Amino acid sequence: MKNIKVFDCTIRDGGLVNNFYFTDEFVKGVYDTCVQAGIDYMEIGKNNSPTLMSEEEFGAWNFCKEEDIRRVIGENNTNLKIAVMSDIGRVVANELLPCEQSVVDMVRVATYIHQLDEAIQIVEDAHLKGYETTINLMAVAKVSQDELKEALERFSKTNVDVIYIADTFGSYYPQEIKALAQQYTKVAFNSGKKVGIHAHNNIQLAFANTIESSLHGVEFLDVTIAGLGRGAGNCAMELLIGYLNDKKYKLEPVIKFIEDHIVELEKELDWGYSIPYMITGQLTEHPRSAMKARDENDTKYTQFHQNLLNNL
């Protein structure tokens, strides 16, 4: 397990719950926690372009302007690396500074299967500018084996550093994650790349799937503090640190952050296991219907289930 990288996405995935309206104090708190806990990477938000998305509708961490990041974390003279996520169609290439002018170290590219050309373009641009890069193929549960094979082959010929298994629907069982991990690592290792996993907790398997993938060569493990993230949330940082049982990682700062910030946040924001997300997870459906049900506090679960079954 010596090559494991624990990758924090608290602000980026948590931003999906509150449109990225975290206070500077909260973001600084996550950053300090990651530094103290020995976390390897922190994804501080998305680098979407203000020319393409509204700065009124979304908070600063949807854009990650250099000045906003620096205001909170300064020059980041620590071992923690900083990442941002690029969404296809929402970033503008020439807005990405050369890496040596930025405190950002890594650009992660989230892509659906029909967007690979654009995704690879963003990866290569970021790589040329000096960033570490990842490519996160979303919704892989709805991608055919042939498409997946071809996509992995394409990734292997790019300059991307890490290829991510992204369980967008939170629908995978550990045996399926094992098979995906074996498939991804086979291609990645042959081309000198790493593999990562980003798991969701719809059917309470985010942590288990993260463990399982790590037993089969997956090294970049995404977590969020207290599992903060859209809907059912993510693999919890505190659980993974407990499991790894490695002196490099400290649990205490994470528990402190939960005590100081998450206890309060839980009164405002809603995330974690719930029946609508469980149902979309079991049916391998995008959770958008679950998001709606939960926003509306709709507990007519039987009707919800029937509606989804009728639309399959």
Add this chain to the structure above:
Amino acid sequence: MKNIKVFDCTIRDGGLVNNFYFTDEFVKGVYDTCVQAGIDYMEIGKNNSPTLMSEEEFGAWNFCKEEDIRRVIGENNTNLKIAVMSDIGRVVANELLPCEQSVVDMVRVATYIHQLDEAIQIVEDAHLKGYETTINLMAVAKVSQDELKEALERFSKTNVDVIYIADTFGSYYPQEIKALAQQYTKVAFNSGKKVGIHAHNNIQLAFANTIESSLHGVEFLDVTIAGLGRGAGNCAMELLIGYLNDKKYKLEPVIKFIEDHIVELEKELDWGYSIPYMITGQLTEHPRSAMKARDENDTKYTQFHQNLLNNL
């Protein structure tokens, strides 16, 4: 997976949250749900003796008198089998009716390692009276390999039908559950017995550990509706039914029960993942300190963690 038995413990494990004060309507609701969902067994409570525990302090389902059970489920002319749990030192042998005079089909015996003589005595008495029996060795994470080997050997020589892996502290990782499952099934299969698992969700692995054990010969799988149970709760019935994907089991009645009863119950009772239970799980400690913190709504998690570390 054709020999899987889904075993509901909603009332018995849920009773630890509210001292077994469930209404008849709620218990009947769980029963009807189990029948409609195709569940194999329902544990309706404990059969502790009213001569040894207070009927004022504990509700009817801590005692499971024949008349109370019959008032709710009648003669139970269904395929669902009814179980009760016996605690060492809290049952009186001659209070147990012969099986043919009772609607109860199975007696489960929960025991610590130092109580095996009494446990086996209860098993043999229940077996002689015509019941199916299980023996659930609790707190196995604190039992040495030598003691465990000896205990399993002893169980193999009794008339018990099922030997349970009980993850009392909610502390096991899937790899550990795999090893235990292999150890238990080896002894059990050689003596014509089955193996079961009762998992807790302290580190969000109850469902994953249940899946893992089922891949290694464990056939009796304990669940509760919505994971209802003390503290972090149990493996959720709705998750396991989704996973098994077997026409024998129906999800719809479970979702309906959650909609009709659990949504309300969640406003009164507190269970599910929380930091104190995660900490006791990670440290393989009994959750009694977590129970206290949670009862008192104490969110000083750092202090809680330190206190436990200091007492290790």
